[in-house]
Amino acid sequence: MRVLMISDVYFPRVNGVSTSIQTFGRELIAKGHQVTLITPSYGVDTAEPFEVLRMPARSIPFDPEDRMMLWRHLREQRAGLRAQRFDLVHIHTPFVAHYAGRALARSLAIPVVESYHTFFEQYLDKYIPLVPSAWLRYAARRFSAAQCNDVDALAVPSQAMLDVLTRYGIRTPAEVVPTGIDLAKFGQGYGERFRQRWGISTDRPLLVHVGRLAFEKNCDFLLRMLVHVKAEMPDVLLVIAGDGPALKRLQRLTQRLELQQQVLFTGYLARDGSLEDCYSAGDAFVFSSRTETQGLVLLESMALGTPVVAIAEMGTREVLRDSEGCLIAENDEAQFAAQCLRLLREPHLREQLAASARAYARSWSAPVLAEHMIDFYAGTLLRVEKRLREPMGGLGVAVGERAAALSAMAGEAGDEPRSLAASVVSTED
Template identity: 50%
Template structure:
């Protein structure tokens, strides 16, 4: 199969979308399929593992990590792309990539699928707090509905997110396919140098958040929770690994609470070995995002044997099972801190959760999830062919019986 993908983000920009694209693409290529990705150009992009068509782009205002691709440069690719005889086009993000992707799909005469990675209904409230939330919710729902109904198929990372899309009025063929985990990346021995490199005492009880440092990740909650935790466990430390627009405000919050010596902001970690060392050096992974469409970092932590304490909201509800590598908490500072304190005071319980987590993540292998994605591609292609290449796909009055399977 020849697969064309398009995304507004990709490495060196670190986030869940970039990870999802790379994870699926590696597996597709190993199975003999061809993948081409259209993505923004960045400074210092490094070498590519597969074919990437880098598009000249400009910086997004107020967000130095992200870039807008110039659509005219994407249009110029059309003659070459027509010669390639792609079977399907997969859109991964909802900005320039979405509109350029649907434009390309029509002109290439191929079915188009979209992955719904971002829960806009909650996302917008974090970035436009001055606008009435009811307006933002209506805007987000209309935006998501229109984009999803403009394509042939929709991929949702979780059952909860797909249920929301159906509530919005999304009627297209859809299936739940979370990103799989390349378990080999998280195996092997850790170097045990992480704490030394970051000046963290060997006897510290180390809590970790790893991911994009964005407003919707609810990291300010984790910092407030950590203040409760410190009252009971003075040796506790919190590491925040990542970068993003919320970073300046979080640093001010830590200073205001007088915890500069206990909270470590360490930026992004590269390569993957450094990420694994960070997970394994930590005693517990803490997570409080209410907007995740999946929450891949939760599985990564478990794959490294690190117990998780997290809320189970939206997509992370699909990932987490209490006692299977994690403890689930409500978003109450004291209750969340109590969960973490219980693990800090019980080495045997931490070992049990670690062992259970390592077993649990086996069901989330890359191989299984990429097979599901390829099967969905085939179903979308077959349905498009049965309707006629230039017909609009019709609405689905009821959910596909298989679409809600994880």
């Protein structure tokens, strides 16, 4: 299968979308499929086993981390992409990538699918404060529904997110397809090495949080929660590994709460062992976001044997099982702190949860969940071809006959079957 992915974000831009694309891309290649990704240029390339086409892009004034691909450069790619005979387009983000992906799919006459990675209804008011939040939520619902209904199929990382989209009124066929984790990569970390690097004593109680520091991630909750932990365990340390638009606000809140000795901001950590060491150094991983469509960092932490304390809402509710590698906390700072203190004070409980965390994480392996994505692609191709075969007058009959002939020809030649839509357009070129 030949898959053309397109996204407004990718590494070195760090977030869950980038991780999901990389994970699925690498697994698809390992299983013998072809993947090409179109994404903005950040001036830095990342080594991947699949082709990455970096498009010239301009910076966004209100969001310096992101880039906007330039449309004219995307149009210039069509001839070269046509020659690669892709089977479908997979859109990963709703901005330039959505509209460019739709245009490319039409130009190449192939189906288009989209992943809904981000719960925008809960995000926009954090970045556009001058507009009433009710208006923004309404606009986000309408915008999301329109885009979801503009593709042939939709992949959603959790049932909770799919339930939300169903309430929006989406009509597009949709399936839950979570992102898996690379168990080989997150199988070993060296916590002592991380503690030595950052001057943290081996016996200091350590809570860890990893993620993009965005306003919607509810990280300020963790700082207020830490006040309760500090009251009973003054030497506790919270490591916050990440960066983002909320960093300065979190640093100011740290000072206001007099937590300068209890909080360490490390910035982004490279996935070259540094991030894995950070996870492994923690006595517990803490997570308070209430708007995640999945929450990959939870699984990464558990794969490395670090127990989790988290609020279980939206997508995280489907990832977490209480006492199976984690303790679920309420959206209450004091109760969350009590769960953290319980883990910090009970070594036997930590060991028990660490073992169950590793076992549970194995059920989320990337190769297994990549098979789900492949099935999703195959089902979409079959459904679109079936729709094209349905009687539509002379065109419907012709398309159906063409499909049968192409299938027979492919079987005789021993070639991989080509998508019907691409075959039809080849007769029109």
